[in-house]
Amino acid sequence: MTRTAQPKEKAAAPAPVRPGAPRPSLTVEPLTCTIGAELHGVQLADAARDDDLFARIELLLLRYKVLFLRDQDLTRAEHVAFASRFGPLEDHPVAGSDPEHPGLVRIYKDLDSAPEHYENSLHCDGTWRETPSMGAVLRCVETPPVGGDTIWVDMAEAHRRLPQHTKDRIADLRARHSIESSFGAVLPVEERRALAAKYPDAEHPVVRTHPVTGEQILFVNSFTTHFVNYHRPEHVRFGQDYAPGAADLLTYLRSQAAVPEYQVRWRWTKNSVAVWDNRSTQHYAVQDYWPAVRKMERAGIVGDRPF
Template sequence: MQAVGNPLAESASIVRSSVLKTSFSVEPIAPSIGVEIGNIDLTAPLDDDQYAALRAALVEHKLLVFRDQDITAEQQVALARRFGELEVHPVFPHHPDHPELVVLGGDGKIPGRENIYHSDVSWRARPSMGSMLRCIECPKVGGDTIWVNMAAAYAKLPEATRDALEGLFAVHDLLPAFGTRMTPEERDARRAAFPPAIHPVVRTHPESGERVLYVNEAFTTHLVNYMEKNEVRFGFDFRLAEMDLLQYLFRQAAAPEYQVRLKWRPNTIAFWDNRSTQHYAIQDYFPARRRMLRATVIGDVPV
């Protein structure tokens, strides 16, 4: 995972040593991504060693799962805030007392629409560092979530494809996914507040130094500079070739070899790194109810 001579990777290695000072357990869930953290009580504030060890585990394993954590909304906000400043989502409904908590799930009348591979709020100029999702209520069968290791997806691309991606930038936009939830006036207001963001197609993880494929089919609309790096005969050549490349990159998230699938239970918490993962909420349970609370930690500008 670490790049030789990369100070970010070396720093992450030093932080990981603090895992030995803590008492919680770390059990892999899948070969590529995800661990279950045991023997920890998240109702109590994290001490410095626990925080450092959990952050290092998040960077390394990309998804942390905690079972049987009966915490309050206030405790969830405090726990997530330990890892950074929290956002208030401009579209999703919020918890009545804690606007930092997004309320996900309906009343059995409208199915969820998160069943598309995506990285949370990649349409922001500073997208999310991580998301912390707590299960309040879920069906006994169905409603699983898939996470994908997008660093592995990039690393296993053909070398010629990786070379072709260097220097490419993509546009990420809020409106294609959320515009149908808004009135025309709301769309105008959201467009003014959240213009499309431009991010590198391949970003460098700020803590591990890993290279990560950073486009997703929910929010990425097009490439900014495809023609600068590729010779084309006609305009339609350019557009078709650009869209073919994006579709190929989108499909990498669907490879099972890069994935883990989580079966939810009430009081399960999933904490994942949005800088290096995508996820997909499987919509196979409607009209059963699935209610979640999500806190999202603000990240950095992708480079």
């Protein structure tokens, strides 16, 4: 597939790595034809300190959209330090973050918590914000003996392979994204309304442009509730074209993330890590393991306003 030209690597003097550590020998193993690669021979704790190594990882992330690494014996401080190389970290209004490491969210599913169904939908983190997440670094602390995989989807490829008439139809559409109808749905009504007041629905383009690669990305997911500028003469002849016509189109667009050809699936092991570009992907945490225990820690990175 055709890829947009990538930016040149940053020219920066390498920062010191751990005393006595050999220079990393990074190798890349692509996992599918469109998305995902596993990195070998590198420790993210070193990349947090080494400018050149981090720059290489940053370029690989733009190319593959999600990177995977195993046997990363990171401390929480090192986890936060590496993620912070991409930009400031963000808190989560519902999950919160570790008090000693702001921006590090504990996603613990254990025997004391009932099954929850927030993660097992195809979603792009934080699109209910005006500035959704740029990306995230997720580390596995404890995993079930089987199950608990995560799936990522290349939404640039999903847009590229849409029929041309659909691309033309959605080129200038915009849509609403809501935290109230997702995380807020289980809260008592007053708490739900307070959450919505603090985080009003955000409006984003249905097709966003990646700020670095220039790729066109299909940008609707499970947080998306409706189009805001569909009801125009070029789209609507009769009311039936708008309702359910607009809803049917949104359902079709969201369904593109379920196409296997756009996906990569990762089986977690303890101390494995995923780093993803949230601007161009969606993901789905498979919840097939309860009542087994799954514990993850995620550092989310503040993003920009989609355009």
